[in-house]
Amino acid sequence: MKLAQKVTQKAKLNQTLRSWLPILQASSDELKDTLEPFIKDNPFAKIEIDKPHHSKNFYNEFYSNHVSDRIEQMSVYECSLYEKLYSQIDKPLFPTQKSKDIANAIIECINSEGYFEYNDEILAKFDAKDVEKIRKRFAYLEPIGVGAKDYKESFLFQLDELCDDDEIYTLAKDMINDFENLSKYTKQKNYENALKIIKKFKNPPAVEYLEDEAQVTPDIYVFTTDEGVEVKVNDEFYPEILIDTEGIDEKCEFVSSRIKEARDLIDALEMRKATLYKIGLMIIEYQYDYFLGGDIKPMKLKDIAGDLGRNPSTISRAIQNKFLSCSRGIVALKNFFAAAASEDISNAAIKDFVKNLIKQENHQKPLSDEAILACIEKDFGIKIVRRTITKYRKALNIGSSSQRKKIYAINS
Template sequence: MKLSQKLTAKTKLNQTLRSWLPILQASGDELKETLEPFLEKNPFAQLEPNPKSRSINFYNDLYKTSISDAIESNIIYKESLYEKLYNQIDDRLFPSQKSKEIANLIIESISDEGYFEWSDEKFANFSKEEVERVRARFAYLEPIGVGAVDYKESFIFQLNDLCDDDEIYRLCVEIIEDFENISKFTKRKNYDAAMSIIKKFKNPPAIEYMDSDILVIPDIFVYDNDGAIEVAVNDEFYPHINIDIDGVDEKSEFVSSKIKEAKDLIDALEMRKSTLYKIGLMIIEYQYDYFFGGDIKPMKLKDIADDLGRNPSTISRAIQNKFLSSKRGIVPLKNFFTAAAAKEVSNAAIKEFLLNLIKNENRLKPLSDEAILAMIESEFDIKLVRRTITKYRKMLNIASSSERKKLYAIQG
């Protein structure tokens, strides 16, 4: 009898887990479609909008609590093309106030497709030569290609980022400048290699920002409640499973099995919320300083899995395509699981230090990767290899020392 009870309990848990894992892995906007296959053959359960949910068109009724304030301000977020560009107008490429002013006006003159459109009114206080000198620096901003006057110039901007072979580069330029007669290039040496690069170009350059329907919905909120950091799960976008058994015989084997299936799904949704809530609490514990302006510290999936009594693969599923919202913005949960470069030093801390080195370097003699390596090893008392520094630099979209020297010369 005891063995039978244990097997029944284990079977129930396994059934719930089978439902739970895909539900856990689904992002907030995928929950409804993830649940639908489980319920499509269940006549007694229906998916309904969450009764706690409000219209996402910037709610008419404002909650008064601090968590609701956080939801109100952060529930819908997608970095726009213009935010992306404005955030890159810094001293590295635009050192003077005048260059920043021109750069901001250029951004205002960029179409939704990413092309620059001249305006006599906007640039009345500047010469065309001044504007063009500043606009040339947009070739080094992301998304690459934005700020060009037409697709050919956009392709040249993108080519600079994708090709480091001089011969192929020159052929690509020829093809771009004479696309109307592209057939005449087919027998040229390196034609296939050149076309392979050209096929990677984005046209229009801002195409990835043109879908305004893509939204980022935070799964976890971290907010300041009178000086205390607290966490809450955003359950307003969870669909509601309604079980309707009016007028049916609950003792029927078919009915009872379908009711059980629906309840297992409800349990799975609750397990999802519970797991995300616990992950949120552990992130606060491990990354407390981050929420007050500090760096993200090294944190492994195994650390949090051990603390929660879960398998690391389960935690990995839980953080995929999930986001956390705090006063520092909306970030993917996976960002908090930064790998350690060594000891207690995180990749994020090293990247921040590298950025500061570049920002303050001698423009007449930019720092080489070897020099940066030596400074980082001295600062953090760790051993790295040069290719690690090169990788971080490229991840941060920082040009090589020779390329930076050319950029600084352009800036004057």
């Protein structure tokens, strides 16, 4: 009897998991589209988006009206970079399921600026040659230049799209590949025309999406109160699965099977909420100081996966294209998972510091890696080697001081 009960429970869980994983991976704004295929042939279920006005609103209970208004304003949404990319993973560029799987994994490795950053945890199950072959096809996706490893490759992606003159194309390609020595091409016949093309390029390739970063819909809210830090899942506009069997014999096999499918979908939605809530709690536990004004601390997927009893790949799905809203703004969940630069300081904190330094640098005299290193050692009180700064700079797709000086000159 106990064995039969366990088998039945396992079968129900497996059925729920089949719908849970894509629902878990979907962003809040993709949920409706993700759910629809599961109930399109079910005459007894429908998706309801807008909840009744009298439904419970925890924001009004938790904060005053002006804070609730601020949350509502933060929830205005426009198409994100990742939604744009996922929508293009289809034929003819990605005709097989394998090519689609690799392309979707590559998207998980694209940072907010549109550049590709190799991630062993995400891409380990794919052959490196296959990954590179599929990544090259991103040259044909929008925004143009996305998926490139650095600004040079992004420029080459954009050049293919924006230049149809063979002579200008050849010169511009040479100039991009030899960007450090741009001045030696000034006497070339098509130099000015090639330079005009290069000036049209977007750097970084997803720059227009960076401007809209604050307009995404948060999946998790973190509130700092007198009693500490609390987490809430943003389920205010969650799709609801409504089951209607009025006047129908629920004992009929066809009806009962469809009702079961709808209830499995409801269970999958609840599992999504529960998983995001647990991830929110774990982020608070690991990153408590961040919500009180500190830096993001070292945190790995396997840390949280172990605590939650899940596979790291499941947690990776859960955090992709998901955002957390707190008093410090809206933060991508994946930003909380950083490798350690020291025991208490994360790579993410140092990278942010480097990025801000370069944003404020003198365009006539850009900071060298040695100068950046000195600033980091002074502000963070840690000792690291210069090549580490070079590695961080390259990971951020920031050129050397001489490269930046040339770019500043072109854009001036």
